[in-house]
Amino acid sequence: MIQKLQKKFIIVSMLSTFLVLAVIIGIINFLNYHKIVGNADSILCILSDNNGKFPKPEHQEPDTSQPPMRKNSPLRSMSPELPYESRYFSVSLNQHADILAVDTGKIAAVSTSEACQYALQALGLTHTSGFFGDYRYLKKETGDGTFLIFLDCGRDLSTFRSFFISSILVSLLGLASVLALVILFSKIALRPVSESYEKQRQFITDAGHEIKTPLAIIDADAELLEMELGENEWVQGIHRQVSRLSELTNRLIYLSRMEEPKNQPDKAEFCLSDAVAETSESFQALAATQHKSFHMEIAPLLSCYGDEPSIRQLVSILLDNALKYSPEHSRIVVSLQKKGKNLLLSVCNEAEPISKAQLSRLFERFYRVDASRNSETGGYGIGLSIAKAIVTAHKGKIWASSEQGQSLKISVLF
Numbered sequence: 001m002i003q004k005l006q007k008k009f010i011i012v013s014m015l016s017t018f019l020v021l022a023v024i025i026g027i028i029n030f031l032n033y034h035k036i037v038g039n040a041d042s043i044l045c046i047l048s049d050n051n052g053k054f055p056k057p058e059h060q061e062p063d064t065s066q067p068p069m070r071k072n073s074p075l076r077s078m079s080p081e082l083p084y085e086s087r088y089f090s091v092s093l094n095q096h097a098d099i100l101a102v103d104t105g106k107i108a109a110v111s112t113s114e115a116c117q118y119a120l121q122a123l124g125l126t127h128t129s130g131f132f133g134d135y136r137y138l139k140k141e142t143g144d145g146t147f148l149i150f151l152d153c154g155r156d157l158s159t160f161r162s163f164f165i166s167s168i169l170v171s172l173l174g175l176a177s178v179l180a181l182v183i184l185f186s187k188i189a190l191r192p193v194s195e196s197y198e199k200q201r202q203f204i205t206d207a208g209h210e211i212k213t214p215l216a217i218i219d220a221d222a223e224l225l226e227m228e229l230g231e232n233e234w235v236q237g238i239h240r241q242v243s244r245l246s247e248l249t250n251r252l253i254y255l256s257r258m259e260e261p262k263n264q265p266d267k268a269e270f271c272l273s274d275a276v277a278e279t280s281e282s283f284q285a286l287a288a289t290q291h292k293s294f295h296m297e298i299a300p301l302l303s304c305y306g307d308e309p310s311i312r313q314l315v316s317i318l319l320d321n322a323l324k325y326s327p328e329h330s331r332i333v334v335s336l337q338k339k340g341k342n343l344l345l346s347v348c349n350e351a352e353p354i355s356k357a358q359l360s361r362l363f364e365r366f367y368r369v370d371a372s373r374n375s376e377t378g379g380y381g382i383g384l385s386i387a388k389a390i391v392t393a394h395k396g397k398i399w400a401s402s403e404q405g406q407s408l409k410i411s412v413l414f
Contacts (some may be wrong), residue, residue: 010179018175032163033160047088064247086152090148091115091116093123094144094145097120102119110150115150119157123146128140137149158281201322271337273303277314287323287332291329292330295335296335315345315391316410318334319334322408322410325349325408326351327352330350334347345411349408357404359400359401394414396413397412
């Protein structure tokens, strides 16, 4: 139990850390990429507004062949070195997609023929701007046709990719470090819980053994009274209550031992079909006396690796639970089928209305859906806890389900 709690603690901690890092890295890289795209679009707008040329800054003599710079032009906030740092080319096409002019004077990596190919491919796209490899393009409709400008963003994108990969690697390294720290500190944090649980388990075992002696003495004294006074309802009542306490004590001790890693049952290959069938047959007569129909759907020759006595006890617990808490004239079905590489054991019975919240708590110790009804049937609320411990010891899964809240089905997967 403590190991499962530690695993859950580690999983929750690492998942939380991963989500936080993923959000941080995602936001940082998104903003970085958005900035690259924004800067590229600003440059392309400047070039588009000036026929594929950068206007001269205000401190230089203006070029009368170019339109004047707008007061809110993005160029005012950019570096004066921008025209010398930018690599771009432009292509003009008419309305029939014929090439009118190509300007590759500001880039050496693209030839005139390559520029024409880029332009024709971008012309067929529906977006007015976007990326073509490492080139950011902008389409502008003119009176004569279309004017396309391509800006080389290779350096910025290369820096972005390097930062993105580095941030992922650093985050993975950070996650590994956090995992090591969480594993180390989880043992320290859960040590008080582990010690408390161990003391509780030891107390149950010791107290169970201590209770056995006075119960045996009470039962022996009751037998002496019965020999002297004869049978009467009071002596019979003592025997019944001693029997109930003895059964409860034995179950608590068994459950405590099942949860000890060093006291796991001895396992061997055995025929699960025969074990389930033989155990189920012993409940048929009891079901008949309670006017309940009992059905077995057991596939033959299914073998299992485990502790046969424990599995038989598991089947007994599930069937006893079904008989105790199902109404008269109801139907009980025990099933064993092969599901792929797994074996599915299930016991289904009609039941009083049960909610999903109650289903999730059925395997808790001493939990009873209806305390008053369980008192009448003699239940302790510990049987399904033992069933879960047996299944866990066999590395299986057990769960409860209900069809429209009118039935109870306990399923076990080996």
